[in-house]
Amino acid sequence: MKNTTVLISGASIAGPALAYWLERYGCTVTIVEKAPVLRPGGQAVDFKGPTHMKVLERMGILDEVRRRQTGSHDTTFIDADGRPQAVMPAEFTGGAIEIQRGDLAALLYERTAGRCEYVFGDSITSLTETASGVHATFERGAPRTFDLVVGADGIHSNVRRLAFGPEEEYVRFLGHYYALADVAAAGPAVQSVMYNEPGRMVSLWGNKASAFFVFASERLDYDRWNTDQQKRLLAQAYQGGKWKMPEIVAAASDASEFYLDSISRVEMDHYAEGRVVLLGDAAYGNTLGGFGTGLAVVGAYVLAGELAAAGGDHRVAFRRYEEEFRGYAKIARKGNAGPFLAPPTQARITMRNQMFKRRLLLKSMLWMTDKFASNIDLKDYPAPASTPHDQ
Numbered sequence: 466m467k468n469t470t471v472l473i474s475g476a477s478i479a480g481p482a483l484a485y486w487l488e489r490y491g492c493t494v495t496i497v498e499k500a501p502v503l504r505p506g507g508q509a510v511d512f513k514g515p516t517h518m519k520v521l522e523r524m525g526i527l528d529e530v531r532r533r534q535t536g537s538h539d540t541t542f543i544d545a546d547g548r549p550q551a552v553m554p555a556e557f558t559g560g561a562i563e564i565q566r567g568d569l570a571a572l573l574y575e576r577t578a579g580r581c582e583y584v585f586g587d588s589i590t591s592l593t594e595t596a597s598g599v600h601a602t603f604e605r606g607a608p609r610t611f612d613l614v615v616g617a618d619g620i621h622s623n624v625r626r627l628a629f630g631p632e633e634e635y636v637r638f639l640g641h642y643y644a645l646a647d648v649a650a651a652g653p654a655v656q657s658v659m660y661n662e663p664g665r666m667v668s669l670w671g672n673k674a675s676a677f678f679v680f681a682s683e684r685l686d687y688d689r690w691n692t693d694q695q696k697r698l699l700a701q702a703y704q705g706g707k708w709k710m711p712e713i714v715a716a717a718s719d720a721s722e723f724y725l726d727s728i729s730r731v732e733m734d735h736y737a738e739g740r741v742v743l744l745g746d747a748a749y750g751n752t753l754g755g756f757g758t759g760l761a762v763v764g765a766y767v768l769a770g771e772l773a774a775a776g777g778d779h780r781v782a783f784r785r786y787e788e789e790f791r792g793y794a795k796i797a798r799k800g801n802a803g804p805f806l807a808p809p810t811q812a813r814i815t816m817r818n819q820m821f822k823r824r825l826l827l828k829s830m831l832w833m834t835d836k837f838a839s840n841i842d843l844k845d846y847p848a849p850a851s852t853p854h855d856q
């Protein structure tokens with residue numbers, strides 16, 4: 466695919482994973498990221514089942530992902546007096562390998578920086594397709610034309626909005642928000658605990674972040690790049706809480722690392738529009754669903770592989786990517802983590818906790834999760850050029 470130029474929007478997981486493959490297949494890759502630097506933070510993300518492992522292995526990063534993995538641990542559900550009610554085992558949320566999202570993004574960046582062009586602090590403002598390419602304009606940089614454009618810019622994808630239409634047509638709000646905050650002030654890590662009141666949850670010291678919040682809410686109107694405003698919304702949602710809620714929310718207000726977003730699901734029946742294609746959460750995101758990172762990494766492998774197999778013919782490759790991937794990505798069309806993490810009533814909280822006392826049920830749920838994560842026959846695509854990292 467020499468001489469094929471590709472613009473990727475988004476430098477989190479899907480974007481750099483795709484850049485990794487495309488550059489090795491000979492493409493010239495530019496990645497534009499709205500944040501001024503590679504974004505740290507977010508929760509721990511996980512890989513599970515043979516398909517995820519195979520793709521990481523083929524990328525030559527499985528050992529490094531293992532080396533950087535977090536030590537996962539069980540989470541104890543507690544009541545308002547801090548008394549244990551049930552235990553959620555580590556493997557339920559952590560898969561086979563769990564790694565901080567920021568660490569995984571950094572690893573993918575290290576493997577592509579210097580070989581691909583990264584442009585931070587910019588964003589695409591328009592995309593115009595011509596017979597031979599896509600003309601892109603930017604908030605800051607000069608306009609440029611690329612052969613292909615990839616939207617790997619998450620659930621609120623900018624590329625999807627520009628090339629497919631408004632977010633409301635493709636993203637379903639699932640009635641909950643979550644927030645992550647780095648709250649060292651909450652005290653030293655002792656064990657991971659989760660406390661619920663109807664419709665809201667706070668968890669401390671877990672692998673997700675030092676404080677993790679999920680709350681039921683009507684749709685909130687806020688600026689996604691304004692964390693001060695988001696911290697105020699969190700404080701409002703947690704007013705009058707018991708256990709340590711007031712202290713933890715106060716500590717979150719001072720946190721240097723803070724992230725808030727809705728729990729939403731992307732519902733798209735096609736991922737490509739001409740020379741523009743979507744990858745990762747932009748195409749099949751489901752917040753906190755547990756499959757997003759695996760789907761992004763496997764999706765990057767399939768999309769790049771199909772482009773290589775089709776000799777760069779995007780019409781053939783994008784169609785095959787959709788055919789190959791739609792069934793696998795179905796898992797992201799199911800489920801809503803909100804009511805599981807923040808059940809709406811005390812009775813539902815108790816029921817959720819009781820579930821973790823039934824070992825057989827848990828085992829079969831874990832088995833199902835691995836099965837969904839491996840529900841694709843991975844093709845052996847043309848081997849890309851090897852690199853020093855691949856040795």
Ligand SMILES: Cc1cc2nc3c(=O)[nH]c(=O)nc-3n(C[C@H](O)[C@H](O)[C@H](O)COP(=O)(O)OP(=O)(O)OC[C@H]3O[C@@H](n4cnc5c(N)ncnc54)[C@H](O)[C@@H]3O)c2cc1C
Nearest residue numbers: 475477478479498499507508618619623745746753757758
């Ligand atoms: C900081 C951060 C924290 C996260 N925390 C969680 C979490 O706690 N729980 C969870 O389930 N998922 C979280 N995610 C999402 C998780 O990373 C994905 O579900 C999964 O890994 C798939 O990744 P993705 O690359 O498709 O999308 P994402 O990881 O969402 O990455 C999208 C990237 O696109 C960038 N971007 C957005 N708009 C533009 C634009 N206009 N122009 C250029 N770039 C743009 C974003 O800054 C981001 O780097 C988080 C993502 C980020 C960026």
